[in-house]
Amino acid sequence: MTRTAGLPPGLWRTLGQTILAMLCLALVALVVPGTARAQSHDHGGTATEAATTQPATSETAATEATSAGASPGVSYHAPLVFTLRTGIAQGRMVYIGVGGTINGQINPTLTVYEGELVQVNLINGEGAEHDMFVDQYNARSSLVVEKNASSTFSFLANKPGEFAYFCTIPGHRAAGMEGLIQVIAGSREEADDQVADIVRDPGDVPEPIGQRQPEVVKVELETVELKGRLDNGTSYEFWTFNRKVPGPLIRVRVGDTVEVKLKNHADSVVMHSVDFHAATGPGGGAHSTQTEPGAENTVTFKALKPGVYVYHCATPSVAHHITNGMYGMIVVEPEGGLPQVDREFYVMQGELYTVEPFGTQGEMEMDYDKLISENPEYFVFNGAVESLTKRHPLYANAGETVRIYFGVGGPNFTSSFHVIGEIFDTAYSFGSVTSPPLTNVQTITVPPGGSTVVDFKLDRAGTFVLVDHALSRAERGLAGYLIVDGPENDEIMHSGTADQAPAPAQ
Ligand SMILES: [Cu+2]
Numbered sequence: 001m002t003r004t005a006g007l008p009p010g011l012w013r014t015l016g017q018t019i020l021a022m023l024c025l026a027l028v029a030l031v032v033p034g035t036a037r038a039q040s041h042d043h044g045g046t047a048t049e050a051a052t053t054q055p056a057t058s059e060t061a062a063t064e065a066t067s068a069g070a071s072p073g074v075s076y077h078a079p080l081v082f083t084l085r086t087g088i089a090q091g092r093m094v095y096i097g098v099g100g101t102i103n104g105q106i107n108p109t110l111t112v113y114e115g116e117l118v119q120v121n122l123i124n125g126e127g128a129e130h131d132m133f134v135d136q137y138n139a140r141s142s143l144v145v146e147k148n149a150s151s152t153f154s155f156l157a158n159k160p161g162e163f164a165y166f167c168t169i170p171g172h173r174a175a176g177m178e179g180l181i182q183v184i185a186g187s188r189e190e191a192d193d194q195v196a197d198i199v200r201d202p203g204d205v206p207e208p209i210g211q212r213q214p215e216v217v218k219v220e221l222e223t224v225e226l227k228g229r230l231d232n233g234t235s236y237e238f239w240t241f242n243r244k245v246p247g248p249l250i251r252v253r254v255g256d257t258v259e260v261k262l263k264n265h266a267d268s269v270v271m272h273s274v275d276f277h278a279a280t281g282p283g284g285g286a287h288s289t290q291t292e293p294g295a296e297n298t299v300t301f302k303a304l305k306p307g308v309y310v311y312h313c314a315t316p317s318v319a320h321h322i323t324n325g326m327y328g329m330i331v332v333e334p335e336g337g338l339p340q341v342d343r344e345f346y347v348m349q350g351e352l353y354t355v356e357p358f359g360t361q362g363e364m365e366m367d368y369d370k371l372i373s374e375n376p377e378y379f380v381f382n383g384a385v386e387s388l389t390k391r392h393p394l395y396a397n398a399g400e401t402v403r404i405y406f407g408v409g410g411p412n413f414t415s416s417f418h419v420i421g422e423i424f425d426t427a428y429s430f431g432s433v434t435s436p437p438l439t440n441v442q443t444i445t446v447p448p449g450g451s452t453v454v455d456f457k458l459d460r461a462g463t464f465v466l467v468d469h470a471l472s473r474a475e476r477g478l479a480g481y482l483i484v485d486g487p488e489n490d491e492i493m494h495s496g497t498a499d500q501a502p503a504p505a506q
Helices: 011-023 026-031 033-043 047-053 059-067 188-193 318-323 368-372 471-476
Strands: 080-089 092-098 110-113 117-123 150-156 161-166 178-184 216-231 234-241 250-253 257-264 296-302 307-312 327-333 343-352 378-381 394-397 401-410 415-420 424-428 438-441 443-446 450-457 462-468 480-485
Touching: 110 117, 216 378, 307 318, 307 401, 307 450, 318 343, 318 368, 318 401, 327 343, 327 401, 343 394, 378 471, 394 401, 401 415, 401 443, 415 450, 438 443, 443 450, 462 471
Parallel strands: 080 117, 110 178, 216 257, 250 327, 343 401, 394 480
Antiparallel strands: 080 092, 117 150, 161 178, 216 234, 257 296, 307 327, 343 378, 401 450, 415 443, 415 462, 424 438, 424 450, 462 480
16 A cells, blocks of 8 residues: 555566557557647647647757757757747837747847757748848848748757847837747756656555554645646646645545645745535635635535545635645545555546647746647646656565556546456446445546546566547647556467467567
């Protein structure tokens, strides 16, 4: 029941082999996040958006960079591409951003990180003769002399700071054709590291209660608004319980008295609260806990009914607070607890509604229209893309029994929870642990504000993939790995015909 701290020996080998095998399968290609992300760059958003945000892989860009003075030994395989069109706006000659985060901006600031290869596409939008020059980098486009003519140039952003770009045709800079290139010191990866990891480790599960008398259990929740990593190079202003998504898994037994102190961090911008589905009473506690920034409130409830229940912020607009990450679960154990298993995990699903299309780099902004029309950009397990694949996978060993407490924060989308390559031996539908569990279930439906508990024995090793079987959502960030160590080729499944013996364990 303890958390897995390290990586068991042989696991990387197992993972490597498994992933190789998985890549052969078209279905699995859908849910390997790397694949999904690469595809999203290819056809997420408009053609122009793709043109400006997709890392160019052409050798020409690299060659130009070399000619522009890139120092040898510098790695530059993913140039950052910006497209600018010349034009007239507000009575001035200007550059206008095309696609991506600069779309439509006049003389947009081009933000890059130190060491990145920058490629600029310049398009003549109105017919006068123009060029573009970054003098500190001695990087210059060719002249674009007639309407729709274009030119491309590249340079390595190896000097941090803010540098002007402008048109060198006499009078054009003064007439308005000038903007900034901002080169941020340090690599994009380092910048990413400064963004909080808001992912709740799925192994972050309290010990079972087991046998004890009912008592008073004190719970402290702090609501914290913080900039967190949503994806590689992509951040979002999350609203959280205790700085992670989902909030902590709380564990009590039936008959316990739960005293919840809700503190709203002083740096918060808005009020927060908490509604426990495990509670019986006004707003599930939300009436007592509407809390201003810097303040705190306490609510106490009796855990009358066993089950696995969602809690969430219930401050209007509630859907906004939930999409931002304000949900978690509480396990109310029946007397004596649930059947023992070797490992327990905690996973919740949610969706995010950003102004920017899925896959965009930079800081994402919540889109209220998309939220209320239920048109999300991201689907995530435990708060972020790659949360349970690259960052915090679930680890176990062959032969063990595992349990997943799975819930949906939402706010809006029902999950068809499935683990590729496994069958749930038992599934407590809707988080009801007092009803007999279903047996041998492939996929289980979990509504927003609902949960399930699935138990299964790991009969063999492999990487099993957690998905919502509405698999389009895997293309928007939704996937997790359960990595099971041990021999892979066995009687249960092996490559080749039935009369062939499985390859010996390696
Ligand atoms: Cu809130």
